[in-house]
Every structure is written in structure tokens, then in C-alpha cells.
Amino acid sequence: xxxxxxxxxxxxxxxxxxSEEAPVSIQGIRRRVRRYTWYAALxxxxxxxxxxxxxxxxxxDGRPPIIAGAIAVWGFVAVATVFDLRYRRGTxxxxxxxxxxxxxxxxxxxxAKLKGLRFGWYLLAGEALFFLFWIPWVVSGKPDSTxxxxxLAFGYMTAMLVAFGIGLSWLIRRTKCRLARLDHVRRGxxxxxxxx
Amino acid sequence: xxxxxxxxxxxxxxxxxATYEADPTLREDLFQETCLAIWKALPKFxxxxxxxxxxxxxxxxxxxxHGWKEGRLPGPLDEPETVVDATPSPEAAADRSQQRxxxxxxxRQLPVGARQVLTLRLEGLTFREIAEVTGLTENNVTVRASxxxxxxxxxLESSDR
Numbered sequence: 498x499x500x501x502x503x504x505x506x507x508x509x510x511x512x513x514x515x516s517e518e519a520p521v522s523i524q525g526i527r528r529r530v531r532r533y534t535w536y537a538a539l540x541x542x543x544x545x546x547x548x549x550x551x552x553x554x555x556x557x558d559g560r561p562p563i564i565a566g567a568i569a570v571w572g573f574v575a576v577a578t579v580f581d582l583r584y585r586r587g588t589x590x591x592x593x594x595x596x597x598x599x600x601x602x603x604x605x606x607x608x609a610k611l612k613g614l615r616f617g618w619y620l621l622a623g624e625a626l627f628f629l630f631w632i633p634w635v636v637s638g639k640p641d642s643t644x645x646x647x648x649l650a651f652g653y654m655t656a657m658l659v660a661f662g663i664g665l666s667w668l669i670r671r672t673k674c675r676l677a678r679l680d681h682v683r684r685g686x687x688x689x690x691x692x693x
Numbered sequence: 694x695x696x697x698x699x700x701x702x703x704x705x706x707x708x709x710x711a712t713y714e715a716d717p718t719l720r721e722d723l724f725q726e727t728c729l730a731i732w733k734a735l736p737k738f739x740x741x742x743x744x745x746x747x748x749x750x751x752x753x754x755x756x757x758x759h760g761w762k763e764g765r766l767p768g769p770l771d772e773p774e775t776v777v778d779a780t781p782s783p784e785a786a787a788d789r790s791q792q793r794x795x796x797x798x799x800x801r802q803l804p805v806g807a808r809q810v811l812t813l814r815l816e817g818l819t820f821r822e823i824a825e826v827t828g829l830t831e832n833n834v835t836v837r838a839s840x841x842x843x844x845x846x847x848x849l850e851s852s853d854r
Contacts, residue, residue: 504842505814511793512708512815523696526728596809596827599754603761678761682805 548574562635569627573620580616584609600683607676614672617665621658628654695732698744705816706752712800712812713756727755746825749818753809753826760805799848807841814838 548571555567588605632650636642699706707724714720730751738747800808800815813823820838824831 501839501842504846508796508845509815509817511796512812513817514793525725526732529725529729530732596753596757596806598828599757603758675761682757682761 544574560638562631562638566631566635569631573624576623577616577620581613584612584616597683600679604676604679604683607672607679611669611672611676614665614669621662621665624661625658628658695735698731698735698748699728702745702748706748708816709749709752709756709812711797712808713760715801719759723756723759726759727752730755742825743822745818746822749813749816750826753813757805795849795852799845799852802848803841803844806837807844810834810837811841811845814841 551567551570555564558564585606588602588609590602628651632654633647636647636650639646706727707720710720710724710727714723731748734747734751738744742750800812803811809827810823813826818826820831820834823829823834823838827834829837
């Protein structure tokens, strides 16, 4: 028997004797399936509720700046969805069964997410530009508009946009780290192939 | 079928999870994720491969996915394993248990490609079956297994010193 076979035989005996006998919880798996389905549904539901509330509010209010605001919200959501779908094209299924195919797919998904997040900066700029014109329009339409109200409205929107920007840059940094780790894994897989 | 497969290969799937995650709580989580992935994939299983290779492919891909999301690939062991042994002598049991723990620890330190081929080999799969799981050629698997064996031996020897 050669060394290779001997090694594998002795290691296999040790390896296969490691067994944790904790039972598999079928109920736990069912709960997990339900939880994931709920999460997905909840995400869609939140978006739908937000858009519905904005639309109903604008419909009842009837003032042109409020209707314009609602149209802008729909527009931003539509643009974000279209670009998200565009970036995710070709990232739904692996091209094959191998681990390399699986890693490639994961990389494509992370790259698509990164592109989508970077696009978020343009969206943020678009929103800032929109608010620059929209806030004076809304505030000036009110009979009791004062400079303090302008400041308050601008301060509130600036705080929202800054918070959005901080969140976006944190997500971009995290996604870049994930991409770097994936590339590290890929190099780990390729290292042995070079010799083959 | 799901219950039968898990009854038969549950231990092996847990061992695969252990090669990607040292923390017991996260490992159990990874194992449950693997079971969930199998549950979802089973209706698409057409018997083109054996159930064993089908399950191992899912388990390794799930492990990889967990590994890079948690930033644990390729990484050294976080803490040593505690493995229960049923052999009668306490000294022998301690020795054996330590030996297993060392082996698991050493396997976790291997690069991913080597780790996959080696653990599948340790589970008793033939080179052909490993090729089926990983999608590599048999020749490639043979080369990987040989290099993985050398790397594992080196790690085990260095931990002896």
C-alpha cells in the first residue's frame, strides 16, 4: 500500500468517527422557510404601503407641489428598480455545477450589488437637486411661511440625505470587503489548479 | 426522502459544515442552512448523480457561501474542537479525541480547493465521485488530492512540534 493510501485510510477512520448526534429539526427547517418567505413578502409590502400612502396623501391634498412630490417618489422608485434589475441581469443562475461556477455567480451578484449601490449616489444627487426646488415650492405655498420654516425644512431634508449617504457609503464599503474576500477564495481555488 | 437522506448523511453533512465553521453555534446554523438548501433543491433532483454527490455539492457550496460572508475563508481555526469519544480507556479516549480535533483543525487551515477535495476523500468518495461533486476532471481531482494530502501532512507535522 502506498503512502497516500495509508494516510487517507488512517485519516478517514479518524474523520468519520467524528459525529455529533444532534437530531435534525424538521420543524426548525420549516420555520426557517416560513421566516424567509415572510421577510421577502415584508420587503415588498413595505414598499407597496409607502407608495400607497404617498399616493393617497397626494390625492387628498391636491396641491401641485404635493402631487409633484408623489410623482417624484414614484419616479425615484421606478428608476431604482429598473437599474437594479438591469445590474442583476445574468446573476440569477450559475453557468454550471462546479464550485468555480458557484463562486463566479456569487462574484457577479456582489459586483451587481456594488454597481447598484454606486448608482445610489446619482439617485441621492437627483433627490438633493429635486428637494432644492421642491422645498421652496411647498413652503412658499403656505400662508404662514417664515424663514425659520425654510430652514427647518431644509435642515430636515439635509439630515435625511446625509443619513442616507452615510448608510450608502457603509454598504459600499461592506460590499467591497465581501468582493475582496470572494476574490481571495477564488485565488484559493485557483492555486491548486495551476499545478494540474 | 428528505428525512431518509438526512438520517443517512446527516453526520457527513455536519462534518462538512465543521470544515467551514469552527464556532459551534454558527456551525449548527450553517448545518440548518444546508438542510434548508437541500429541502429546496430536492424537487429538482432528477437522479443524474447519486444522492450522496448531490448532497455534498450543496453542502460545500453552502459552506463556501457562509465562509466568505462571515469572512472565514480560508482561515485558521478559532478554537479547538471538543469531541466526545466512546472508547473505554480514558487515556486512549483523550488521545483519539485530540487526534480528531487536530485533524479537523488542520483541515480548516487548508485552502478551500484543497479542503473540499480532501474532505470528500475522507468521506470515502472515489475520485470520480469527487469530480462529480466539484465539476472538475478526475485528473484535476487526483492532483488536488495529492497536494492537499501533502499540505495536511505538513500542517499536522508542524502542530506536533
